[in-house]
Amino acid sequence: MELTELASALSIPPSKVEAFDLFLTTLVFLVFFAKTQDPSGAIKHLLTLVSYLLVKAETLSNTPFLNSLLDLIMHDSSPVLSSWFRSSKEIPFEFYFGNRLGDVADEKLEFNKMFNDGIASDLVLVGDIVMMTCRDVFKELKSLVEVGGGTGTMARTIAHVFPEIKCIVLDLPHEINTVKEDICLVEYVGGDVFVSVPLANATLLMDNF
Numbered sequence: 001m002e003l004t005e006l007a008s009a010l011s012i013p014p015s016k017v018e019a020f021d022l023f024l025t026t027l028v029f030l031v032f033f034a035k036t037q038d039p040s041g042a043i044k045h046l047l048t049l050v051s052y053l054l055v056k057a058e059t060l061s062n063t064p065f066l067n068s069l070l071d072l073i074m075h076d077s078s079p080v081l082s083s084w085f086r087s088s089k090e091i092p093f094e095f096y097f098g099n100r101l102g103d104v105a106d107e108k109l110e111f112n113k114m115f116n117d118g119i120a121s122d123l124v125l126v127g128d129i130v131m132m133t134c135r136d137v138f139k140e141l142k143s144l145v146e147v148g149g150g151t152g153t154m155a156r157t158i159a160h161v162f163p164e165i166k167c168i169v170l171d172l173p174h175e176i177n178t179v180k181e182d183i184c185l186v187e188y189v190g191g192d193v194f195v196s197v198p199l200a201n202a203t204l205l206m207d208n209f
């Protein structure tokens, strides 16, 4: 699309088109947009591989994940960065709230939902990449348990590609209780990984657990 078409599609008034163009130039620099010249000499704006991930209608859309990262709660800790650098806490979030992200999310239902939806959308993308790049590691398995699997996005991706594998999702009971009943393909078990883990050939433990 040309600049004027794009501005009009986004209801940007002519007085702001110059500023909008500068903004687009920044997005081009960050590889969220590309500019090309067509044979007539007109400058066209195109989506890039990165910005396709931000288009809501795309199957692999990562917007819920981005929205959760941009939520104000995630930025509450920015004023304490300098103190955090000198502290022993691993992440600024924990330093500011005095608690792990998951525990804070448990207390703030709206944020918890946004956070879980964000992780789930990211895992759709991660799951696809895992299946494209290293699906062989799952071959021959008869069962697998995903620890801290939340809504089970990853386990469902595996079960979809390998229906012969019995996939179990273990998460804390209050998380499992929020899983919609119509989600099939995997078995959900409410429990604490530090108390017991269902028996399976393999355990999947993501590093965001």
Ligand SMILES: C[S@@+](CC[C@H](N)C(=O)[O-])C[C@H]1O[C@@H](n2cnc3c(N)ncnc32)[C@H](O)[C@@H]1O
Pocket: 102, 116, 119, 120, 123, 147, 148, 149, 150, 151, 152, 153, 154, 170, 171, 172, 175, 191, 192, 193, 194, 206, 208, 209
């Ligand atoms: C960052 S989230 C991972 C989300 C998940 N992979 C998904 O698809 O939505 C970490 C998960 O670990 C779970 N968790 C935390 N402590 C746990 C424990 N002791 N036993 C089992 N699950 C736990 C949390 O409830 C949360 O769902």
